[in-house]
Amino acid sequence: MMKYIDDYKNPGAARKITENINTLAEKLPAAKRNFSIMEVCGSHTMAIARYGIRELLPENISLISGPGCPVCVTDAGYIDTAVELSRNGITIATFGDMINVPGSDTSLGKCRSEGADIHICYSPLSALELAEKNPDREVVFLAIGFETTIAPLMALLETAKSKNIKNLSIMTAFKLVPPALEALTSDPELKVDSFLCPAHVSAIIGERPYQLFVKKHKIPCVIASFEPLDILYGIEGILEQVVSNKAFVDNRYKRVVKQEGNTTAQHFMDKYLVPYDASWRGIGIIPRSGLKLKNEFDEYNTEKRFNIEVKPGKPNPACRCGDVLKGKIKPSECPLFRRTCNPFHPVGPCMVSSEGSCAAFFKYVK
Amino acid sequence: MTDKIQIAHGGGGRLSSQLIDDQIVSRFGDGPLKGLPDAASLPGINGRIIYSTDSYVVQPIEFPGGNIGNLAIHGTVNDISVAGGKPLWISLSLIIEEGFEMSTFRKVLDTIKSSAEECGVKVVTGDTKVVAKGQCDKIFINTSGIGEAFSEFTLNKTNIKPGDKIIVNGTVGDHGMAVLTAREGINIINGPESDTASVHRLVESAREFGGHVKFMRDPTRGGVATVLNEIVENNNFGIKLKETELPVSPGTHSISEILGIDPLALACEGRMLLVCSPEVSEKILQKWKKFPEGKKAKVIGTATEDRGMVLLEAVTGGTRLVDVPLGELLPRIC
Incomplete structure (x- = not known):
């Protein structure tokens, strides 16, 4: 197995692709001389920083980190609601990254130290076990994530239903990648010339959603994986399109991403969920960019079950996570970066999440 | 011989001395520990003295490649070594949880003995305590070590x-x-x-x-x-x-x-x-x-x-x- 992974870290091959990227960058047409590539996925952001990829690129090619970290784009009001539930004696099950994200006033981590019952899960199935073992407690799973996480969570509901578990509900803040691409491209303040499309999300949705997008906007889209060679190969693919004056969906992660995606996962998502206009932290409402549970599954819907509503939060106004998420500024350009905001005292979610741009810059970039 | 450590093994009475004789003295009792004095009496050394201590609370106590006994010796020996010294003597304090398997205890002590021998250090003093179930996790070990500084190094x-x-x-x-x-x-x-x-x-x-x-x-x-x-x-x-x-x-x-x-x-x-x-x-x-x-x-x-x-x-x-x-x-x- 390791040989297989190490092949995608081969220094000789990396050098060759980097050379080719530099050659292509010199051939860019005048109008696209200064060219930007947005990586939409948080795992890409981390890998780019970890392997020092930004530094290998010529000056006229800039990498912009997009809103691809699910924790980062979750509204502060969502955290506030989770905090309120936990203070009312409800058991919260969550992925670890959410624990230290600041809401309007506090974080779940602080609530836990004050005695709230909050459990970190590595797999959604742990939430199910938690509910099974504690039939007298209400368990709420904080269901955030992009397409990659959504499908397995729907499988969780399927299991909960078959096991007739009545004390588990999910508070959804699911987000979809393609509508975000659309919103970013239409933003007049932004100049995104191309997209490095996510690996795992693409494994679920396939190539088609990007094809519709490319047809409309004529922007190169390349699907790439997370190893350093994959990312370089993806960037090379984007530049090849620009030099030859083309724009299409180039799947450079064929070893996993099928053209039609994962149809089983898509089936589960269609069965349980409907699109709605979701609010993204720092960005605002994006049409049809979220998925919520269909009405027929109200009993699993935390908001319906407890008759509550997630209201917009009041994040720290000095935090510029929103501009970082939209790629308008680099994390180091935020006045709080490294000073008042660091992984020990995060002000915004981008500094907390293991996929956050600010965390990646703090950890890896000199 | 009981198969589990009991509170009385640390109580200073008969079970206690039996445990010390059977398990500790039999392994480490041929040097300064002989006769179980309250403190070790050691010869003088020429150079600077290097002194270090560390506690070992690893969980689980056995893992691929070793157990807590290896760590208790290697950890302290290495601290003295990288400070530029030759490790000579070591103390061994054990805090054991009631109910700890005697067979595992023996295994850990065997490991301590063989690791110490490999490192050329001698266990010269020690202590054994037993605490009630739940008050520690199986076994916690503290070792302190004394070494002699090599004159060749000026590390900074x-x-x-x-x-x-x-x-x-x-x-x-x-x-x-x-x-x-x-x-x-x-x-x-x-x-x-x-x-x-x-x-x-x-x-x-x-x-x-x-x-x-x-x-x-x-x-x-x-x-x-x-x-x-x-x-x-x-x-x-x-x-x-x-x-x-x-x-x-x-x-x-x-x-x-x-x-x-x-x-x-x-x-x-x-x-x-x-x-x-x-x-x-x-x-x-x-x-x-x-x-x-x-x-x-x-x-x-x-x-x-x-x-x-x-x-x-x-x-x-x-x-x-x-x-x-x-x-x-x-x-x-x-």
Whole structure:
């Protein structure tokens, strides 16, 4: 197995692709001389920083980190609601990254130290076990994530239903990648010339959603994986399109991403969920960019079950996570970066999440 | 003989003395421990005295490649060694939880005995306490050690200059990863094994390079990343590592890829980092490679002019920061 992974870290091959990227960058047409590539996925952001990829690129090619970290784009009001539930004696099950994200006033981590019952899960199935073992407690799973996480969570509901578990509900803040691409491209303040499309999300949705997008906007889209060679190969693919004056969906992660995606996962998502206009932290409402549970599954819907509503939060106004998420500024350009905001005292979610741009810059970039 | 430790084993009565006689004196009672005096009476030594202490609370107490007994000796021996000393004597304090399996207890003591013999140190004093169930976890061990400083070394990180080389004696991060896999029940074929071992012979073999050896340290908790950041902190130099030169065992490499853990942030228990002037680095490597604990020794980096910064040249050729891990990645790894 390791040989297989190490092949995608081969220094000789990396050098060759980097050379080719530099050659292509010199051939860019005048109008696209200064060219930007947005990586939409948080795992890409981390890998780019970890392997020092930004530094290998010529000056006229800039990498912009997009809103691809699910924790980062979750509204502060969502955290506030989770905090309120936990203070009312409800058991919260969550992925670890959410624990230290600041809401309007506090974080779940602080609530836990004050005695709230909050459990970190590595797999959604742990939430199910938690509910099974504690039939007298209400368990709420904080269901955030992009397409990659959504499908397995729907499988969780399927299991909960078959096991007739009545004390588990999910508070959804699911987000979809393609509508975000659309919103970013239409933003007049932004100049995104191309997209490095996510690996795992693409494994679920396939190539088609990007094809519709490319047809409309004529922007190169390349699907790439997370190893350093994959990312370089993806960037090379984007530049090849620009030099030859083309724009299409180039799947450079064929070893996993099928053209039609994962149809089983898509089936589960269609069965349980409907699109709605979701609010993204720092960005605002994006049409049809979220998925919520269909009405027929109200009993699993935390908001319906407890008759509550997630209201917009009041994040720290000095935090510029929103501009970082939209790629308008680099994390180091935020006045709080490294000073008042660091992984020990995060002000915004981008500094907390293991996929956050600010965390990646703090950890890896000199 | 009972098969489990009881509270009375630590009570000072008959069971207590039986335990000490059968388990402790039988293994360690031939030297200063003979006759069980209240304190060890030891001969004088010539050079500076090096003195160190450490407590061992690893969970689980047995893991691939060793057990808590290895750590209790190697940890303290290595602390004395990398301070430039020859370890001589060691104390052994045991805090045991009621109900602890006698067979495991014996196994741990056997390991302590054989590890101490390999390191050339003598257990000269000690103590045994038993606490009620739940008041400790199986067994906690404290060892303190006394060593004699080698006169050849003048170790100080402020002596390090750009161009100096950083050497490690083997693969990094194996101990931390072995404990993690044992604790989380991750079973893979050819998985990571703890590197727990003593480095005293390596230190001794570097004596002849005297002043060329600038600094030594064992990268335990916080791993290589933490030690290197401590070395450059408030100093006039930085350090640059080369990812392609970092020795990482296949087992540790696979799991770190799956879990996204940087082996540089994982603890080692049988490794040392040595910083030396460039003219002796190859000679030290040659010497070290003759020992099993130094067979995979490598120069992993160089001191640079980048003040206070630890950088890594990645496989791609790009550079990144090597940061200190945020908190402890795993509690109770030693």
